[in-house]
Amino acid sequence: MTAATVAAARGRGRTAGHRVRPRKVAARVGFYILIVAFVVGSLFPFYWIVITSLKTPAELSAGTTSLLPGHVTFGSYSADLTQTSTTGLNFGRSLLNSAIVALSTTAITVVIAVLAGYALSRTRMRAKGPVLGFVLIAGFFPPLAMVGPLFLAYRHISLLNSYPALVITYLIYTLPLATWFLANFFSQLPRQLEEAAVVDGASRLQALRRVILPVAVPGIFTVAILSFILAWNDFAFAVSFMETPDKYTAPLAIIGLGQSQYQVFYNRIDAAVVMVTLPVALLVIFAQRRIISGLTAGALK
């Protein structure tokens, strides 16, 4: 029907017309073995985690290496979400903490980066080059080289063990990328859009909000997804700034569970691993292209 189907049909016809040579068959078999090996290698650890999380503690004590659960139970999940350990760790709470911090980071990143990206692509400010350069360099700043002074600063203003400490700090992961990406994105939009709005009497901020933002939704969406993932994945800052288990983010809680092995079974840890991975895994499956173009700041289209 379409050009693609026609091309596919023609391609098939061509291969059918060729005489099948043993070397080609071997190459093809090797190719598929390679693909299968990659898929198995990528997914097997994850499969194992899912299976283990569905086992009962009794089954686990008989060995962790069986590939099918004898008796599927979601007990580990409900235990993770409801039970609070003696140290005060509740994984449901940790997931909530992670969600609050990651979503706040995303919202703040989008607002600040939209403003900065717009200014960098649409005004004649002189410091454009230096600001872009600084933002790029900030994106390369080693997180562990900031953590000491920031710890002291947050302690001084009583922000340790609080959401704002993480949200502010996570902007180092998200803002440089988001600003660069949006500056690139805005500069590809036609200028006539806002010119018309401004001529109609709108202020420039109004023009940005009413005319540019609706058109920029795809770019903003990309930036939001990336910001969420980057904030959700952090461990270094969370382990440095969050002191009591009720404030732990999910990755921190998983390491906490892993270190108290004498109490916690693998099925509980693995259920937590599944839960922390699920949101990002869904984003990866459904928004892969956006994630890649965002991570390379649009350097590769």
Added chain:
Amino acid sequence: MTSPQESAATAGPVTPARPAAASAIGRPTPDDRGPRDRRHYSLLARDRRFGYLLVAPATLVLLAITAYPLIYNIWNSFQRDVINSGIPPTFAGGENYKRIFTDNQFVPALAHTAGFTVVSVAVETVVGLALALALNRKFRGRGLVRAAIFIPWAVPTVVSAQLWKTMFDPQTGWVNYVLTSLHLPLANTTWLAEKWTAWGAILVADAWRNTPFMAIVLLAGLQVIPNDIYEAARIDGANAWRTFLRLTLPLLRPALMVALIFRTLSSFLIFDVVYAMTGGGPGTSTSVLSYLNWQAFFVYADYGYGGAISVALVVIALVIAAAYVRVFRSEQVL
């Protein structure tokens, strides 16, 4: 710059109350070409002020969380400053810098970090490239495979390290189970208890999560190479290997450079995997710069020593960043 049609169009609806409003968008209006009157300058000034106002939040936030810690670290690196020790900080001169280059922690950690970066980036590039080339061919289920291999990247780094720690567990893990059932060597290894096997485990955990990223970026690069070039090479009788070396690799250069520098920097700053899998051990045999930096602050509470390590870390990261900027300029990808 403005075409006559456009200026006519913009001049029409402009009311005297809002003269030359269109120039506020950052592009000269017809007025600009005339004598440089005061109004032009004030509009330009307004445009600039508007720009500075909008970049201010981003710039101030980034300055606060990068420049402030950097300056504080530089200051501290010349101090003897152990937090909570009750001893007030004193001037130390270059003592901390002398210490990082002579003690038995920093230089080994630097060597470990550099070695790990070279090996992990090399492995991930070669495997990622093979994977990208495979995925660039048309076959049934390609979309599914592409989504599947990218899933490890969705696991938070520290969690993937925890996951691989359980995989490498000598009693309950899969690695030794598979090696035992296949009668392969190393089946009784306690992976994280010895230096080189621990590094092997760290490399596997790191590569598992990051090779897909490499592959997907390289695949994006491969997909912009037009097909007729390959067609031409085939007609000229070039074999697959020659086509790869002479055509694919040079055309893939921009994507390869981007991926390489991204991975080099993040490899160099490795922290989560070491923290979760080995804690720098056994002994300090898998200690890396970021981990040592964290220990200096949060275990030794030595802000002078930690400051000196942080400064060194920033210098190295900036060298990598400079390489990045140069590559981007020469490849003209931005």
